[in-house]
Amino acid sequence: MPALKPLFQLASLASLLGWLALAVLPGWRHTESLVLGTSVLLMIAIYAWLLKAALTQKPEPGAGRPGFFTLGGVLALLRNPTAALAAWVHILVFDLMVGLYIRQEGALAGIRHGALIPCYLLTLMFGPLGLLAFLGLRLLLGG
Numbered sequence: 001m002p003a004l005k006p007l008f009q010l011a012s013l014a015s016l017l018g019w020l021a022l023a024v025l026p027g028w029r030h031t032e033s034l035v036l037g038t039s040v041l042l043m044i045a046i047y048a049w050l051l052k053a054a055l056t057q058k059p060e061p062g063a064g065r066p067g068f069f070t071l072g073g074v075l076a077l078l079r080n081p082t083a084a085l086a087a088w089v090h091i092l093v094f095d096l097m098v099g100l101y102i103r104q105e106g107a108l109a110g111i112r113h114g115a116l117i118p119c120y121l122l123t124l125m126f127g128p129l130g131l132l133a134f135l136g137l138r139l140l141l142g143g
Contacts, residue, residue, distance in 0.1 A: 014039045015092040026113040050086035102134045
């Protein structure tokens with residue numbers, strides 16, 4: 001099994017730096033490039049490495065048959081710590097990409113940056129609920 005703790009910490013730091021850039025540098029013209037070119041690409045590299053490692057590991061005896069199309073299969077897959085960390089990094093990447101979407105669409109709709117901060121926080125913590133909050137905010141403000 002690969003050393004997972006340093007990869008978890010690196011992915012978490014990359015995600016946090018991306019979110020901080022969105023929150024603190026909203027008007028800087030390089031914010032999107034910084035988030036995509038540093039945080040997202042680093043996390044994708046970590047994800048790819050973890051995925052390869054997880055797919056080459058032997059399943060634990062009695063863990064069930066790993067798979068994507070049944071709840072039991074997903075639970076068996078996530079019993080593997082490497083696969084579970086890969087899934088976590090997957091979530092971090094997609095949530096940060098949703099944050100970029102909120103930034104871009106919010107700017108196009110003319111929504112003040114301060115109004116987007118709660119949407120960022122909800123997305124960071126609860127993914128789809130942050131996107132829902134942004135879509136509701138955009139609808140409410142007529143964008």
